[in-house]
Amino acid sequence: MKFKIYIMLLFLFCFGAACSSGGNDNKEEQQQTASSSIEVADYGQTEEGPAKLYTLKNKNGIQVEISNYGGIVTRLLLPGKDGQFDDVVLGFDKLEDYQNDHPYFGAIIGRYGNRIAKGSFTLDGQAYSLAINNEPNALHGGPTGFHKHLWQAKEIEREGAVGLELSRVSQDLEEGYPGTLNVTVRYLLNNANELLIEYEATTDKPTVVNLTNHSYFNLKGAGKGDILGHELMIVANRFTPVDSTLIPTGELRPVEGTPFDFRTPTIIGERVNADNEQIRFGGGYDHNFVLNRKGEGLELAATVYEPTTGRFMEVLTTEPGIQFYCGNFLDGSNIGKGGVPYAYRTGFCLETQHYPDSPNQPDFPSTVLRPGEKYETKTVYRFSVK
Numbered sequence: 001m002k003f004k005i006y007i008m009l010l011f012l013f014c015f016g017a018a019c020s021s022g023g024n025d026n027k028e029e030q031q032q033t034a035s036s037s038i039e040v041a042d043y044g045q046t047e048e049g050p051a052k053l054y055t056l057k058n059k060n061g062i063q064v065e066i067s068n069y070g071g072i073v074t075r076l077l078l079p080g081k082d083g084q085f086d087d088v089v090l091g092f093d094k095l096e097d098y099q100n101d102h103p104y105f106g107a108i109i110g111r112y113g114n115r116i117a118k119g120s121f122t123l124d125g126q127a128y129s130l131a132i133n134n135e136p137n138a139l140h141g142g143p144t145g146f147h148k149h150l151w152q153a154k155e156i157e158r159e160g161a162v163g164l165e166l167s168r169v170s171q172d173l174e175e176g177y178p179g180t181l182n183v184t185v186r187y188l189l190n191n192a193n194e195l196l197i198e199y200e201a202t203t204d205k206p207t208v209v210n211l212t213n214h215s216y217f218n219l220k221g222a223g224k225g226d227i228l229g230h231e232l233m234i235v236a237n238r239f240t241p242v243d244s245t246l247i248p249t250g251e252l253r254p255v256e257g258t259p260f261d262f263r264t265p266t267i268i269g270e271r272v273n274a275d276n277e278q279i280r281f282g283g284g285y286d287h288n289f290v291l292n293r294k295g296e297g298l299e300l301a302a303t304v305y306e307p308t309t310g311r312f313m314e315v316l317t318t319e320p321g322i323q324f325y326c327g328n329f330l331d332g333s334n335i336g337k338g339g340v341p342y343a344y345r346t347g348f349c350l351e352t353q354h355y356p357d358s359p360n361q362p363d364f365p366s367t368v369l370r371p372g373e374k375y376e377t378k379t380v381y382r383f384s385v386k
């Protein structure tokens with residue numbers, strides 16, 4: 001009898017333990033899915049239909065807000081070393097401000113990130129001309145580039161990640177570029193505190209493509225002063241020097257012995273005003289760095305550390321280049337979130353890309369996309385605290 005009771009108790013104990021441990025696992029799983037989430041809200045009206053604002057959250061409380069208007073990252077909330085969350089990207093409070101002229105805050109840039117000399121290029125013997133929106137050159141896909149369009153949006157999920165898939169068809173000769181381009185950009189926020197961006201495109205005629213994201217970061221918090229105290233590292237032995245209109249000369253110049261040597265972490269402000277022709281042309285840093293690539297996959301391109309908050313950002317990419325721009329053209333005329341004017345050098349961009357003006361530079365890696373081929377690139381922004 002006693003023995004039977006022991007057996008029953010043992011059985012109940014084991015069963016209970018199994019249940020409760022299974023229960024715990026479920027709870028964790030539920031918490032994970034409950035705390036990594038995606039929400040959508042109305043964002044206002046555009047000529048192409050109603051815009052939405054999507055909020056992606058991971059289980060650590062990191063939050064990114066993205067609109068299907070321009071694929072714009074409007075907010076990115078990151079913790080600092082004291083646990084305080086700040087919004088670390090420059091931008092506006094309202095859709096209308098993104099519909100007006102602005103320096104591409106947070107947007108998807110296409111069809112061609114950065115400059116094409118004099119807005120013209122020849123492909124397969126055919127000349128194409130683009131709008132000159134940055135005298136005397138074409139910049140960032142033109143005045144009505146990808147940043148000024150409404151994208152089809154679909155919420156997506158992957159293991160440990162929530163995301164947004166944006167797609168649109170850019171018609172043949174949109175902004176002067178040949179070929180009907182089918183474009184998909186996916187933003188995924190995972191529980192390892194990474195924001196992954198995947199870019200894909202196909203075309204029905206030969207064309208050129210170079211997509212990027214134009215987020216301006218300030219790891220202290222947007223509107224909280226300049227970015228000159230951030231410590232930057234770029235995995236690049238060479239950069240592409242430019243002429244006075246910021247078009248690459250074609251040379252790949254060693255960074256060694258120049259203010260462009262960021263191979264070890266260096267404070268941005270240390271050499272940003274150096275007496276150097278390239279610094280003069282850029283008004284500071286506004287240059288493409290030639291990444292030291294080993295293969296085809298995602299590789300570390302840059303890191304940025306902000307010492308007062310401890311925020312640390314790593315940029316990984318499949319791309320051959322990265323544009324480091326330190327906000328030299330910000331002049332306080334853009335009134336940002338919370339009514340704060342964004343002054344000189346209060347945000348920096350690290351735009352993963354093919355080199356500027358590649359369509360006119362036969363020695364640069366090609367940006368030509370042909371029918372039957374697939375354009376596919378990836379970039380990861382990984383966040384932590386040190």
Ligand code: BGC
Pocket residue numbers: 103104114140246286287323325329349351
């Ligand atoms: C360019 C800068 C430009 C900025 C905003 C950067 O990618 O390199 O020259 O001012 O974008 O348009």
